[in-house]
Amino acid sequence: MPFTFIEIEEQKTRRIWVFFLVLLFLYFATLATLLAAASEALSLPYGTFLNTRVLLGLSFVSLTAATLHFCFSTMDIIRFLHDNLAAVKPDPEDGIHQQLLNILQEIQVVTGNRKKIDCVVIPTLAMNALAAVDLRGNATIAITEGLLSRLTRPQLEAVVAHEAYHILSGDCLEATVAASLFGLPASALEKLSGTLVPDFRLSPAFLLAHLLLKLSQLLNMFISREREYRADAGAVRMTRNPLALAEGLQRVSRSWRGIGYIGGGLEMLCMVNPRIRATDESEGWWANLVSTHPPLRNRIRILAAMAHVGLSQVIEQTAPRKRSDGGDSSEPVFYALDPRHQWQGPFVLSELSILPWMSPLTWISDGGQAVERAWKIPRIGQAVFMQRLAQDQKQATGFLCPSCRQPLLEISYDRTQVYQCHFCGGVLVENAKIARIMARGDAVYTDRVRALSKTVMKENLGKRLKGPAEPLPVETEALRICPSCKNRMMRTFYSLAYLVEIDRCNYCGVTWFDPDELEMLQCMIVNKMAADPLEPSPVG
Amino acid sequence: MAGWILLGIVVIAFLWFVIVYNGLVALRNQVQNAWKQIDVQLKRRHDLIPNLVSTVKGAMEFEQDTLEKVISARAKAVAATGPQDKAVSENMLTQALGKLFAVMENYPQLKSNENVMQLQEELTSTENRIGFARQFYNDLVASYRTKQQIFPNNFLVNMIRGFNPEQYFGAAQADRAVPTADLSLRAR
Numbered sequence: 001m002p003f004t005f006i007e008i009e010e011q012k013t014r015r016i017w018v019f020f021l022v023l024l025f026l027y028f029a030t031l032a033t034l035l036a037a038a039s040e041a042l043s044l045p046y047g048t049f050l051n052t053r054v055l056l057g058l059s060f061v062s063l064t065a066a067t068l069h070f071c072f073s074t075m076d077i078i079r080f081l082h083d084n085l086a087a088v089k090p091d092p093e094d095g096i097h098q099q100l101l102n103i104l105q106e107i108q109v110v111t112g113n114r115k116k117i118d119c120v121v122i123p124t125l126a127m128n129a130l131a132a133v134d135l136r137g138n139a140t141i142a143i144t145e146g147l148l149s150r151l152t153r154p155q156l157e158a159v160v161a162h163e164a165y166h167i168l169s170g171d172c173l174e175a176t177v178a179a180s181l182f183g184l185p186a187s188a189l190e191k192l193s194g195t196l197v198p199d200f201r202l203s204p205a206f207l208l209a210h211l212l213l214k215l216s217q218l219l220n221m222f223i224s225r226e227r228e229y230r231a232d233a234g235a236v237r238m239t240r241n242p243l244a245l246a247e248g249l250q251r252v253s254r255s256w257r258g259i260g261y262i263g264g265g266l267e268m269l270c271m272v273n274p275r276i277r278a279t280d281e282s283e284g285w286w287a288n289l290v291s292t293h294p295p296l297r298n299r300i301r302i303l304a305a306m307a308h309v310g311l312s313q314v315i316e317q318t319a320p321r322k323r324s325d326g327g328d329s330s331e332p333v334f335y336a337l338d339p340r341h342q343w344q345g346p347f348v349l350s351e352l353s354i355l356p357w358m359s360p361l362t363w364i365s366d367g368g369q370a371v372e373r374a375w376k377i378p379r380i381g382q383a384v385f386m387q388r389l390a391q392d393q394k395q396a397t398g399f400l401c402p403s404c405r406q407p408l409l410e411i412s413y414d415r416t417q418v419y420q421c422h423f424c425g426g427v428l429v430e431n432a433k434i435a436r437i438m439a440r441g442d443a444v445y446t447d448r449v450r451a452l453s454k455t456v457m458k459e460n461l462g463k464r465l466k467g468p469a470e471p472l473p474v475e476t477e478a479l480r481i482c483p484s485c486k487n488r489m490m491r492t493f494y495s496l497a498y499l500v501e502i503d504r505c506n507y508c509g510v511t512w513f514d515p516d517e518l519e520m521l522q523c524m525i526v527n528k529m530a531a532d533p534l535e536p537s538p539v540g
Numbered sequence: 541m542a543g544w545i546l547l548g549i550v551v552i553a554f555l556w557f558v559i560v561y562n563g564l565v566a567l568r569n570q571v572q573n574a575w576k577q578i579d580v581q582l583k584r585r586h587d588l589i590p591n592l593v594s595t596v597k598g599a600m601e602f603e604q605d606t607l608e609k610v611i612s613a614r615a616k617a618v619a620a621t622g623p624q625d626k627a628v629s630e631n632m633l634t635q636a637l638g639k640l641f642a643v644m645e646n647y648p649q650l651k652s653n654e655n656v657m658q659l660q661e662e663l664t665s666t667e668n669r670i671g672f673a674r675q676f677y678n679d680l681v682a683s684y685r686t687k688q689q690i691f692p693n694n695f696l697v698n699m700i701r702g703f704n705p706e707q708y709f710g711a712a713q714a715d716r717a718v719p720t721a722d723l724s725l726r727a728r
Contacts, residue, residue, distance in 0.1 A: 095654075095657065095658065095661065099661055102661065102662070102664075102665035103668075105665065105669065106668045107672075109577065109673050110672035110673075110676055112570075112573075112574065113577070153664070157668070238672075240675065
């Protein structure tokens with residue numbers, strides 16, 4: 001190690017100015033290049049723009065642009081993080097969340113209440129924490145549910161102290177500013193490049209912007225690696241408990257730490273890098289250059305040395321204990337694709353059952369090549385979905401949902417009995433009851449249902465005008481199976497006026513509505529949103 | 541020439557005086573503020589204890605002795621004034637509470653009681669806050685004392701009044717003693 005904790009702490013950094021200067025330079029360089037290109041294009045003599053007045057003007061414009069960029073990009077960074085990570089305020093009714101609030105208060109006490117710090121909880125099983133500050137002085141610490149539930153109180157306290165140190169020392173502001181200056185445009189560009197036509201990606205402007213962004217990202221990384229060591233030292237100074245932080249870090253290092261998609265460049269705000277990379281665990285000039293986080297092993301070793309224990313002791317302390325209830329360690333684990341289309345896991349069955357987004361249609365992998373819908377794996381069906389039904393004290397019927405393959409529940413819909421799937425929300429209605437339900441339709445529907453109805457109507461009108469008005473030709477395999485008689489159902493529009501696709505069984509006279517379809521149909525009928533082929537946009 | 545040098549020395553001495561004096565005043569105020577912060581946390585603890593006692597009283601009728609000790613220690617702590625006196629009485633209260641928590645472990649019905657769990661978390665948090673506030677206070681006292689005692693500030697402090705060395709908020713001897721555990725499984 002080139003420096004001790006004391007030395008690291010004493011290094012006062014004022015790098016925000018450096019960022020600003022880099023930004024200024026980038027703007028200046030870009031504008032100068034554009035000017036040169038313009039003079040080339042207009043075939044003006046070489047050096048037309050090379051005089052003091054033009055250079056001054058260029059400097060002024062780039063200064064203004066850099067200042068505006070600086071102010072605007074760093075304004076809303078905290079809200080951006082909240083929105084992107086679906087973070088929520090801690091629930092004071094919840095014991096664990098209350099503990100987090102208490103710990104935050106304790107940390108404020110130890111720092112002499114120097115700054116008001118908020119905290120939020122990120123609803124994921126991953127273990128990670130991050131801190132963000134904006135130029136307006138708002139400070140937030142975000143902790144994942146996984147971290148909250150798996151760390152002991154002293155460990156959690158050390159982690160919160162670590163994040164609080166980032167905020168109090170000012171290096172968090174520096175990192176947040178760096179992230180929002182270059183990271184946000186980078187992630188915007190990433191998104192843009194996904195949606196635009198391929199030709200645009202080859203244009204020189206795009207390539208230049210991309211190159212500049214990559215360069216500036218590299219710069220961020222180069223100068224922000226040691227801040228984690230500093231924050232560790234600060235946390236120890238606050239809690240006087242290096243062992244708890246070492247154990248906490250060791251736990252985090254052993255488990256999964258992704259916190260969902262944050263966007264380019266913002267990873268540096270996290271306690272441990274959510275994207276695991278080989279350079280993070282190595283030293284040397286290249287690793288220092290490209291990595292935002294120092295080797296975890298190193299951090300743990302330093303902390304353990306402060307507590308006068310060896311690294312092996314920390315590892316032993318935090319090793320998962322063997323279950324005493326006879327549960328074997330070879331319990332099968334699964335990976336699940338979350339609603340943001342990212343693989344999460346590994347989870348054992350009991351962990352799968354508490355994932356809020358877990359449904360029978362979730363894609364599941366056992367770590368091998370095979371990927372299946374959750375309902376196709378009998379073990380999961382038993383352990384997760386049947387248990388959920390039992391927990392909610394729902395009385396299952398003999399009918400199976402045609403998409404989730406889970407028992408349907410008998411419910412009352414507009415005061416008549418229908419069968420609904422607890423998981424996907426689809427509804428099975430006997431044909432005789434459909435007219436009743438339509439007649440009882442309420443004139444008030446949510447904006448979502450109204451908007452959905454309009455879109456579906458417009459889309460299906462186009463479909464119908466193009467093709468025959470007969471039942472859509474579909475391969476038999478793709479047709480739904482009737483929950484009642486197990487024959488294939490017919491996929492058709494409800495009627496020629498109300499173009500909602502439904503699945504109808506011609507053998508036993510029942511109709512299956514996918515989620516929202518029943519409401520959409522009611523909404524169309526009550527609001528008279530009938531399809532008129534002569535009018536391209538029937539509902540305005 | 542000599543006059544200029546003399547003037548320079550006087551100006552430097554005056555500047556030094558101003559800087560050191562202002563620094564000491566700022567630190568003194570910070571120390572006083574930190575002391576008040578401890579007070580806030582101690583008050584919080586005193587307010588929580590009656591709640592805890594009344595919640596666990598029903599289940600712990602055979603532990604009247606422990607409960608009474610907590611109550612009397614709290615009464616003493618509330619009445620105490622000044623760092624020394626407070627430190628002693630608060631340490632007694634900490635011990636009495638520690639004993640109560642240890643005894644509470646023997647009552648499974650208390651551990652499953654949400655109210656008790658919540659109160660216990662609140663008290664744990666308060667204990668930590670007191671510890672942290674004390675740590676912050678002691679750190680400030682240390683730097684205040686250092687600033688008074690280093691050369692040449694010590695001359696200045698001796699010349700003018702108003703900067704007394706503040707007291708540390710220390711842990712009692714009993715806190716540092718190794719606890720003895722009774723493992724004889726005697727019936728209580």
